[in-house]
Each structure stands twice: as structure tokens, then as C-alpha cells.
Amino acid sequence: MTATAERAPTTEEATRSKRSRILMKGNEAIAEAAIQAGCDAYFGYPITPQAELLEWMARRMPELGRVFVQAESELGAINMGLGAAATGARVLVSSSSPGFSLMAEAMSYMAGSETPIVVVNVMRGGPGLGSIGPSQSDYFQAVKGHGHGDYKVPVLAPASIGEAVELVATAFELAERYRTPVILLADGILGQAMEPIEPQFRHPPRQEFDWALTGADGRPPRVLRSLHLQPERLEEHNNALQAKFREIAHTEVRWAGEQLDDADLAVVAYGTAARIAHSAVRMARREGMRVGLFRPITLWPFPEAQLRELASRPTAMLVVELSAGQMVEDVRLAVEGRCPVAFHGRTGGMLPTPDEVLAELRRLDATVRAGGAG
Amino acid sequence: MTAAVAPPRVIASRPELLIDRSTHYCPGCGHGIIHRLLAEVLEELELAPRTIAVAPVGCAVFAYDYLKLDWVEAPHGRAPAVATGIRRVRPESFVLTYQGDGDLAAIGTAEIIHAAGRGELITAIFVNNGIYGMTGGQMAPTTLLGQHTTSTPTGREAGAAGFPIPMTEMLAILPGVAYAARGSVSDPPHIGKTKAMIKRACKAQVDGAGFAIVEILSNCPVGWGMTALESMEHLSEVEQVYPLGVLVDRSATPRQPAAAEGA
Numbered sequence: 001m002t003a004t005a006e007r008a009p010t011t012e013e014a015t016r017s018k019r020s021r022i023l024m025k026g027n028e029a030i031a032e033a034a035i036q037a038g039c040d041a042y043f044g045y046p047i048t049p050q051a052e053l054l055e056w057m058a059r060r061m062p063e064l065g066r067v068f069v070q071a072e073s074e075l076g077a078i079n080m081g082l083g084a085a086a087t088g089a090r091v092l093v094s095s096s097s098p099g100f101s102l103m104a105e106a107m108s109y110m111a112g113s114e115t116p117i118v119v120v121n122v123m124r125g126g127p128g129l130g131s132i133g134p135s136q137s138d139y140f141q142a143v144k145g146h147g148h149g150d151y152k153v154p155v156l157a158p159a160s161i162g163e164a165v166e167l168v169a170t171a172f173e174l175a176e177r178y179r180t181p182v183i184l185l186a187d188g189i190l191g192q193a194m195e196p197i198e199p200q201f202r203h204p205p206r207q208e209f210d211w212a213l214t215g216a217d218g219r220p221p222r223v224l225r226s227l228h229l230q231p232e233r234l235e236e237h238n239n240a241l242q243a244k245f246r247e248i249a250h251t252e253v254r255w256a257g258e259q260l261d262d263a264d265l266a267v268v269a270y271g272t273a274a275r276i277a278h279s280a281v282r283m284a285r286r287e288g289m290r291v292g293l294f295r296p297i298t299l300w301p302f303p304e305a306q307l308r309e310l311a312s313r314p315t316a317m318l319v320v321e322l323s324a325g326q327m328v329e330d331v332r333l334a335v336e337g338r339c340p341v342a343f344h345g346r347t348g349g350m351l352p353t354p355d356e357v358l359a360e361l362r363r364l365d366a367t368v369r370a371g372g373a374g
Numbered sequence: 375m376t377a378a379v380a381p382p383r384v385i386a387s388r389p390e391l392l393i394d395r396s397t398h399y400c401p402g403c404g405h406g407i408i409h410r411l412l413a414e415v416l417e418e419l420e421l422a423p424r425t426i427a428v429a430p431v432g433c434a435v436f437a438y439d440y441l442k443l444d445w446v447e448a449p450h451g452r453a454p455a456v457a458t459g460i461r462r463v464r465p466e467s468f469v470l471t472y473q474g475d476g477d478l479a480a481i482g483t484a485e486i487i488h489a490a491g492r493g494e495l496i497t498a499i500f501v502n503n504g505i506y507g508m509t510g511g512q513m514a515p516t517t518l519l520g521q522h523t524t525s526t527p528t529g530r531e532a533g534a535a536g537f538p539i540p541m542t543e544m545l546a547i548l549p550g551v552a553y554a555a556r557g558s559v560s561d562p563p564h565i566g567k568t569k570a571m572i573k574r575a576c577k578a579q580v581d582g583a584g585f586a587i588v589e590i591l592s593n594c595p596v597g598w599g600m601t602a603l604e605s606m607e608h609l610s611e612v613e614q615v616y617p618l619g620v621l622v623d624r625s626a627t628p629r630q631p632a633a634a635e636g637a
Contacts, residue, residue, distance in 0.1 A: 041463050067462045071455065072488035079452035079485070083459025086446040087426070091459075105449050113447065213444040213460070215467055217423035223438045225447040
């Protein structure tokens with residue numbers, strides 16, 4: 001369980017960091033981070049707003065002697081990923097919302113057969129073909145299972161390009177440690193924006209896998225499967241998967257907090273919405289409101305115990321999302337009615353402005369002061 | 375009076391690769407014959423230790439219970455994409471897909487065409503019995519016109535249900551395809567020829583020639599509503615619609631390296 005306290009860098013740190021910083025586009029930084037993390041193979045299909053990720057891989061992977069294939073569809077891409085990952089290779093697949101929907105089938109198979117892979121979804125507005133603007137409307141899809149069957153996969157939600165770089169390496173680690181697909185959930189802004197980053201790429205160490213398909217040469221054959229026709233056998237398999245999910249939920253929660261110590265109002269937001277909320281929190285503080293920011297980094301496992309603890313103080317929460325309200329359901333489940341939970345969201349590629357969020361905070365603050373919330 | 379008895383000469387035996395157990399396949403089903411042919415070929419070419427096989431969705435999903443190989447289960451129709459991923463990261467491996475007609479000719483048409491189009495170095499074993507066996511005998515894309523299935527109860531009629539799709543002919547025109555052939559398991563001579571085709575299709579991959587496919591006309595006694603023997607005899611009618619033989623063989627010409635192709 002990791003909580004990040006964000007502090008201002010010292011002058012010396014700031015100078016050093018400025019010198020080593022480079023300007024990178026989110027999609028390209030994610031791609032390069034995967035390469036530096038030892039990604040052996042990338043499979044993708046062009047879709048806005050993540051096409052630059054595929055293009056970066058198209059150029060870089062062959063020059064490193066690694067595998068790049070532009071597939072015939074997202075179905076093709078994710079299943080090539082399934083095949084490559086079944087051999088124990090480190091595999092990245094990326095897409096955006098409509099394409100990610102097509103990958104649901106194979107995600108379920110890989111969760112069932114415990115095949116590690118990292119899949120990036122650079123979310124765009126939906127439903128349907130939607131828009132190419134930034135959105136967080138695939139939260140339910142990513143967090144609540146994605147494909148059919150009883151399963152969960154870790155979902156990592158960076159709020160900056162620098163954090164995305166770090167979380168790509170984390171995603172590979174989690175995938176291999178727990179033999180599971182891992183989703184990196186970004187949005188059109190994180191994919192398209194350029195930010196100065198300190199490229200601190202990480203290369204997680206390689207492991208030997210006793211399940212990887214390499215050919216039954218001098219050892220018994222191995223089979224990666226999700227089919228167990230006997231109900232008793234499938235229930236046993238499901239029980240083992242659920243035990244793994246509980247372990248992940250216990251061990252891998254990540255979140256960050258800002259100015260929560262004295263806060264009686266907390267904004268809960270992830271990804272790009274958290275960047276907007278960060279500005280609104282600073283504006284509210286200048287107005288004298290005691291507001292903090294709670295930012296889930298893992299959307300599954302969701303930091304529910306941490307939110308529940310926060311809610312046990314006299315407080316109210318405002319959830320901000322680039323959606324019609326999805327994570328807010330998990331926040332309400334987490335706080336179990338201990339404090340009022342309000343919501344503000346925009347959809348379709350529209351973004352809430354810090355002023356909009358501030359206006360919501362003023363409203364919530366007034367209600368709490370009047371003792372009327374709850 | 376006793377004559378000296380010559381020691382027995384083994385002329386046929388169970389391939390090591392084929393696990394000695396009763397199968398889940400229906401009595402008289404052709405999958406058993408095809409599994410055996412595949413096992414024999416992989417042993418004769420000494421490919422088994424480096425083989426990674428991709429199981430389909432359909433009756434043959436349990437092929438991993440009968441053939442001692444590393445297997446991965448693909449979602450329905452996606453075996454050629456899964457095989458692509460395996461072969462690209464492990465060029466030292468021998469990679470095959472084992473697919474039925476629903477898997478390859480219906481839900482997986484995009485994956486098979488593009489794997490063939492890219493000239494992936496994989497070998498596809500395509501078992502065409504013209505029906506969805508596992509789900510109870512519904513129409514497949516390869517079902518013959520007039521054939522009764524549970525979803526064409528009055529017989530397949532082209533106006534409503536379209537025409538049988540000759541997948542292997544369609545694939546054979548693609549330049550990435552090194553070898554495409556159609557065999558049958560209707561009788562021992564045909565079975566022998568089919569084995570030769572499988573061998574050739576495996577060699578095409580080993581030689582780096584390109585994508586290879588063998589379509590094998592097989593039976594489904596239960597789905598066809600016939601006895602095992604009737605279903606084998608019926609294959610001669612199926613062979614009228616899907617002619618047997620080698621459709622293309624470019625396997626003598628190793629695939630050009632990508633860089634040279636534009637020159």
C-alpha cells in the first residue's frame with residue numbers, strides 16, 4: 001500500500017531536475033518507458049488519440065531487434081499479445097476506447113489463463129464512436145471487469161506524463177508478479193499533451209516462469225487455458241483467482257494525498273481530472289476553504305480503506321471526473337455514508353474548468369457549514 | 375512339428391506424442407485420425423520439442439488432452455493472431471494452429487486472412503466438417519447447399535444462408551501463402567495423401583517459405599445424422615464441392631527478406 005506525499009523540491013533538486021528534463025508527448029513517453037522496461041513485443045492498431053504510441057513503437061522496436069506488428073484489428077492485436085505473452089515475453093498492447101472494447105474478449109481469456117500483459121487505454125469520449133477528445137468514461141469498463149466472467153485486473157491511472165512513465169514499469173512488475181493483465185488507464189490529454197519529464201526509466205528484473213510456453217523439450221507439456229468444463233474444477237480455479245485478487249487488493253493499493261491533514265472538504269479525482277482538481281484546491285485554499293485532494297492511483301484495487309478513514313472525520317467529498325459519474329460509485333461504497341459525496345463531471349471530450357470545480361466546492365462548503373449536507 | 379516364428383515386425387504403432395486415453399470425440403469422428411497424422415508428422419520431422427500449438431474453440435479445444443505438446447487456448451477464431459504473436463517472439467519455435475470451420479471460416483476470417491497475408495511462418499490445420507459440432511450441429515460457412523443442420527432445418531438455401539465458402543482457395547491466391555492444400559479422411563488412400571500434405575505444410579514453415587495451410591475434409595456422424603460409416607461415404611459428396619489437391623505450392627522459394635521486397 002503506497003501513499004505519496006507531494007512536497008516541493010529543494011532548489012538544488014529543482015536545478016538538477018531542470019537540466020535532465022526532456023519534453024515528451026504522453027503517448028511517446030509511455031511507449032519509450034515500455035521499451036526501457038524491457039518490452040519484447042508490441043502489437044497495436046491505429047486509433048486516435050493513441051496513434052503516436054504505435055508510431056513510436058513502429059520506429060523503435062525494429063531498430064532494437066524487437067517485435068512490432070500492426071495488426072488487422074484490435075482483436076488481432078490483443079490476441080497476438082496473448083500469444084507472445086504466453087511464451088513469457090514482456091508484451092505491450094495499446095488502444096483507445098472503441099478499440100479497447102474489442103479487446104475485452106481476450107482480456108477475459110488472459111485473466112482466466114493467468115497470462116501477464118500490459119494494455120494501455122488512452123480514453124476518448126463515448127459511447128460508440130464518440131469523440132476523439134479526452135474522457136474517463138471507460139472507468140467502469142476497466143475497473144469492473146471489462147470482459148465476461150468473475151475477474152479483476154490492476155488498473156493504474158497516471159495523472160502526469162512523468163507518472164505514466166513510472167507506472168509503465170510498475171505495470172510490468174504487477175503483471176509478472178501476479179500473472180495478470182494490467183491496464184494503464186490514461187486519457188486523450190495524457191496521450192496528446194507534451195510535458196517536461198525526467199526520464200527515470202526502470203527496467204524490472206526478469207524472472208524465470210514455470211508456466212511459459214517454450215516447447216515441451218525435456219519437460220512435461222504446459223497448457224495455458226481458461227476452459228474447465230467440470231464445474232467443481234472451475235470453481236476451484238475461480239477460488240484461486242479470487243484469493244489472488246484479495247492479495248492484490250491488500251498489497252497493491254496506491255494513492256496520493258494533498259493538503260488532507262486539516263481538510264474538511266476533499267476532492268476525489270484521478271488522472272487528468274486530478275490535475276484540474278489540484279488547481280481548484282489551490283484556489284479554494286486561497287479563499288480560506290480547508291480543501292484537500294485525494295487521488296487514487298490504482299483504480300483497482302481502489303483505496304477504499306483510506307477513503308473510509310478520511311470520511312470518518314467531519315468532512316464532505318466532491319468527486320470530479322471526465323464522465324457522467326463512474327468512480328463516484330466506488331467512493332460512495334467506500335465511505336459507506338459516513339460523509340456526503342457530491343459529484344461534478346463533464347463528458348464527450350469536454351473538461352471541467354478549475355472555476356467550475358471551485359464553484360462546486362463553494363456550494364458544498366456552504367452546505368456543510370449550514371449543517372445541511374448528509 | 376514346430377516352425378520357427380519370425381520376430382514380429384512393427385509396421386505401425388502409436389506415436390509417442392499421442393496420449394493413450396479414450397477421447398471425448400464422438401464415435402467415428404475424424405479428429406482422432408487427424409490428431410494421429412499430426413503426431414506422426416511432428417515426430418518424423420522431430421518438431422515436437424519446439425512446437426507451440428494453438429487450440430481453437432470448438433470440438434478440438436481439447437486437443438491438448440491428446441497431444442503431448444505445449445498448447446495455448448485462443449479465443450474463438452483468433453488462433454492465427456495468437457500464433458503470430460508466438461512465432462514473432464520465438465522464431466526458434468514451430469507454431470501451428472488447429473482450427474475447425476466455424477473457428478477459421480466464420481468468426482476467425484479476419485485473423486486467418488491477415489496471418490496468411492503477412493506470410494506468417496505458421497502452419498494451420500483446418501478441419502472442415504461443414505458443421506458446428508460442439509454446439510449441437512448448426513450451419514457452418516462450409517455447410518453444403520441443401521444440407522440439413524439444426525439452424526437450417528429445411529436444408530441450407532443460398533438465398534437465405536449464402537453459399538459455402540472455399541477458404542483455402544481464397545487463401546491460396548495470397549502471395550504470403552507458401553503452401554495450401556486440401557485433403558480428406560474418407561479412406562486410407564486419402565488419409566495417406568493428407569499426411570503428406572501436413573508434412574509439406576510443416577516443412578514450409580521450417581524452411582521459412584511462408585504461411586501454410588492444410589484443409590482436411592472430415593466427418594461429423596452425430597451432427598450429420600449418420601452412422602460413422604455413412605458419414606465417411608458421404609465425404610465423397612463433400613469432395614465434389616471442395617476438390618482435393620494442392621492449391622498452391624511456393625514452398626521451394628524461401629520468402630524474400632522484407633527489405634528486398636520493395637527492390
